[in-house]
C-alpha cells in the first residue's frame with residue numbers, strides 16, 4: 043500500500059514556499075491516480091489532441107522553436123475527467139493553504155497537459171508573460187513511470203537572482219509536484235531521452251490590473 047498522504051501536506055508546501063519560494067513534493071497524488079492521469083494523457087497524445095506550445099499571449103502568441111518544442115493540451119475546467127477533477131481538488135487545497143499563510147489572493151487555476159517527445163525542451167524562462175503579471179504560483183505535476191537520471195528531461199530551477207549559477211535539477215518522477223513563484227525563478231526543461239508527460243498549472247492572482 044502506498045503511504046497515506048498526510049492531511050497537512052498543503053500547509054507544509056505553503057510553509058516551504060514562504061521560506062524558500064520553491065518546493066518539491068513527492069507523492070503529491072497517489073500512484074493509482076497518477077497512473078490514470080498518465081494513461082489519459084497518453085491516449086490524448088496518440089489521438090492527436092496536443093498542439094505545439096506557443097510563447098506569449100493573444101496577438102503576441104508565437105510558436106518559437108528557439109524557446110520551446112513541447113506540445114500541450116489545455117484542460118477545460120468544465121470538462122475534466124474524474125482523475126483530473128481529483129487533481130484539481132488537491133490543487134484547490136494548496137491554493138487555500140497558500141492564501142491563508144501568504145495572503146496572496148490566488149483565485150484561479152489554469153492548467154495544461156504537456157508532452158515533451160524525445161529531444162524536445164523548454165529553454166530558460168519565467169512563467170509570466172511580458173506585461174501580464176497575473177500568473178503567481180507555478181505547479182508542475184509529473185506523470186512519468188520509473189524515470190531515471192539517464193532519461194534526462196530534468197527541470198532546472200535557478201534558485202537565486204543573487205547567485206544565477208546556483209540551480210537545482212528536478213527529475214520528472216511520477217507523483218512529484220514542483221511548485222514555485224512564477225515571477226521569481228528562471229527555469230528550463232532539459233531535453234529528455236523518452237516521452238515526458240506532465241500536468242502544469244498556474245494560479246493567478248487578483249489585482250486591479252487584471253480584473
Ligand SMILES: O=C(O)CCC(=O)C(=O)O
Pocket residue numbers: 156164169182196197229230231240242
Ligand atoms: O515541465 C516542467 O518541468 C516545466 C514546464 C514549464 O516550465 C512551463 O510549462 O512553463
Ligand SMILES: [Fe+2]
Pocket residue numbers: 167168169229
Ligand atoms: Fe515554465
